[in-house]
Amino acid sequence: MNREATTTDNTVAQNLAEFSSLSEALDYAAAGVTGCNFYDAKGKLSVVLPYGELQRQARVAAGRLLSLDLKRGDHIALVADTHPDFIVLFFACQYIGLVPFAMPIPLNLGSHAIYVQQLKGLLTSGKAKVAIAHKEFISFLEEAAVDNDDLEWLGTPEQLSDITPSERPLEPSRPEEPAYLQFTSGSTRSPQGVVITGKAVMSNLQGITRTGLKVHEGDRCASWLPFYHDMGLVGFVLGPVASQLSVDYQRTRDFAIRPLQWLRLISRNRCTIAFSPPFGYELCARRIRSADLQQLDLSCWRIAGIGAEMLRSSTFKAFAATMAETGFSSNAFLPCYGLAEASLAATFSELDRGLDVMAVDALTMAERGIAVRVQSDNRKVNEIVNCGRALPDHEIMIVDNEGGLLPDLRLGRVLVKGPSLMHGYLDDQESTNRVMLENGWLDTGDLGYLFEQNLYLTGRRKDIIIVNGRNIRAQDLEEIAEGMDGIRMGESSAFDIETGDGGQIVVLVVECRLTESTARQSLVKHLQRKVYEGFGIYCYVDLVEPHTLPRTSSGKLSRVAARKGFTDRVDLAQAIISQAETA
DSSP states (O other): OOOSOOOSSOSSOOOOSOOSSHHHHHHHHTTSSOEEEEEOTTSOEEEEEEHHHHHHHHHHHHHHHHTTTOOTTOEEEEEOOSSHHHHHHHHHHHTTTOEEEEEOOOSOTTOHHHHHHHHHHHHHHTTEEEEEOOHHHHHHHHHHTTTOSSOSEEEOHHHHTTSOOOOSOOOOOOTTSEEEEEEOOOSSSOOOEEEEEHHHHHHHHHIIIIIISOOOTTOOEEEOOOTTSHIIIIIIIIHHHHHTOOEEEEOHHHHHHOTHHHHHHHHHHTOOEEEEOHHHHHHHHHHOOHHHHTTOOOTTOOEEEEOSSOOOHHHHHHHHHHHGGGTOOGGGEEEEEEOGGGSSEEEEOOTTOOOOEEEEEHHHHHHHOBOOBOOOTTSOEEEEEBOOEEOTTOEEEEEOTTOOBOOTTBOEEEEEESTTOOSEETTOHHHHHHHBOGGGOEEEEEEEEEETTEEEEEEEGGGEEEETTEEEEHHHHHHHHHTSTTOOTTSEEEEEEEOSSSOEEEEEEEEOOOOSHHHHHHHHHHHHHHHHHHHSOOOEEEEEOTTOSOBOTTSOBOHHHHHHHHHHHSOHHHHHHHHHHHO
């Protein structure tokens, strides 16, 4: 087997997603010499898959799927480990008009029952006719598929390879047909199947590669992002194919254990484009030792993309400071905004500018919904990151609760319009109608404001806590907790709970490593005082063990699940009494 990674330089002229379909994009990339490279936990190259070989294997796999006597448009569930077989099977579906969807691998192998239940729900809601998983995960899939009468075939890629390919001609997915389903992460609601057509994803890939990233010859990608997340799938599986770039992959769990390997990949292979949610940069800054930095040359990294979560400037300042001696430039940071319902990206900030942060008065924003710039040190400040302008042929609009257009610097609902938008939610017209508004606008469920056509995102509408007429962002309360010694980013969750008598309590759940009762009580009182000083409200602080807070399949904190966990764990009446005593 070839153990040389595919080259960065190609033998065909670069085409930035000027294709009608994903299969057409792969056919073009297959004529060159670039492709996918997979690395193990130690950073050793394990599998090389040039695009030419990907095309060959995908077409063979497509013939085997045809032998299962599936109908055009049937749905294929793929447990999406970071492995060549997933990409092969995903593109096999593109060659015969089947609709794949990616299912997560377990974040924690100890949560057997939870993971099986998750797979069961996705198989059912995704209406899968075929389900495929590697040997490592096939037992989970088999358990989840019990009593599923819709499944016509279930097995491993190896078992599929035992099937004789059909001799029927391949009929690739057409632009107006669904290319795949992307399930939302479920951070604020149950996951929903987003139907993405070939035309929509190709439009998004054109905007990403041409305008957002300005991809050019000599670019190379590195990624640890899971294939079941839209940023991992569209950004770093479909994007490299559509622009004929070589890409170097590391498994997500390997990154979580040793993030240094991601940086080594970038350094060694001179990768120029790599993205991460904020927690990935935070993990790198926290885990990398001084001796490790001497091995790295990150001067090649021209685009350090940021997406998928709310952005805190302190996270990136810490990363840039830690990596300064490696040649990393803070100007490489590229904030962007996107969502599965828009295929992936909706806005990109300006290249080579780094983070553009607007400091606004927190109380004015909470009370009046206006972004007022402040410079005073004695005012509570929110630092809002500029997420950039809409992609070509797309628009961003900010409206109030009644749908009225808002001017610059006024906080409101973020609407998106353009050719990358989803066809709708799978078999859920009610939810589709709720977000797909008149004249083609999509209500994203996010809040933000515009300034000089740039989007400043402030959070999810469902994450806003309304107390005494004030709109308080959950992440503002979480930032207070995560500013304490020993509490890291992502180790707190804020939400409100109705008490049943028309009242509410505000809850701040914090993962805490302190064991001595006096120290824990002191932390609770300190947090309550800080919240009151900042926002004039009292909150109930719930200290829990590390790794208690639930996360979605893509690693985001789930406030919905955190709220349920709190109500299951804590007596609500006692919490109200405790808050009253504190007040």
